[in-house]
Amino acid sequence: MDWDYYGQVIPHEMYSGQSTPEDVAAAAFAVGYSTLGGYASGVLAGSYRLGAGRFFLNTLAVLKNIDRHPVADRLLINMISTAAEMIADTTAELPVDFEAQLARMGYS
Numbered sequence: 001m002d003w004d005y006y007g008q009v010i011p012h013e014m015y016s017g018q019s020t021p022e023d024v025a026a027a028a029f030a031v032g033y034s035t036l037g038g039y040a041s042g043v044l045a046g047s048y049r050l051g052a053g054r055f056f057l058n059t060l061a062v063l064k065n066i067d068r069h070p071v072a073d074r075l076l077i078n079m080i081s082t083a084a085e086m087i088a089d090t091t092a093e094l095p096v097d098f099e100a101q102l103a104r105m106g107y108s
Contacts, residue, residue, distance in 0.1 A: 008069045011059040018099065021046030024048030026060065050101070051093030056083070 001010060014028040026044035039094070045058045065072035095101065 005073055008065050009061045009072050009075065013060065014040075014044055015046075016040070016042030017043050017059055019048075021048050021057065022054075023047045047098065051098070054086055054093055076088045 003010070015099075021043055022097070024043055024046040027056075028042050029045050030040040032038055043057065045056070045060055047054050047056045058079070060075060062072045062075050066076060067073070
């Protein structure tokens with residue numbers, strides 16, 4: 001991501017330590033970072049499968065830059081288009097262990 005173009009939406013936060021998303025849309029690499037080893041890396045945006053569906057993680061500062069920066073507008077349109085392409089024609093039943101899956105993910 002070019003800092004001159006995307007700079008307003010590039011966050012200072014990233015996801016790290018979880019399994020790698022099935023689809024990584026944006027990753028971050030920080031060298032010379034003030035952490036043990038001087039290096040950090042993680043995911044800025046990506047998606048995971050969950051049962052018959054999918055969920056998205058995003059740290060990009062899109063919403064706070066809507067109508068302020070054209071890249072935020074374009075990213076939001078792209079995110080919506082991507083999600084719309086993944087919608088199935090029919091719904092799927094929740095897995096029998098869905099509540100347990102949510103608990104394992106720390107979501108309650």
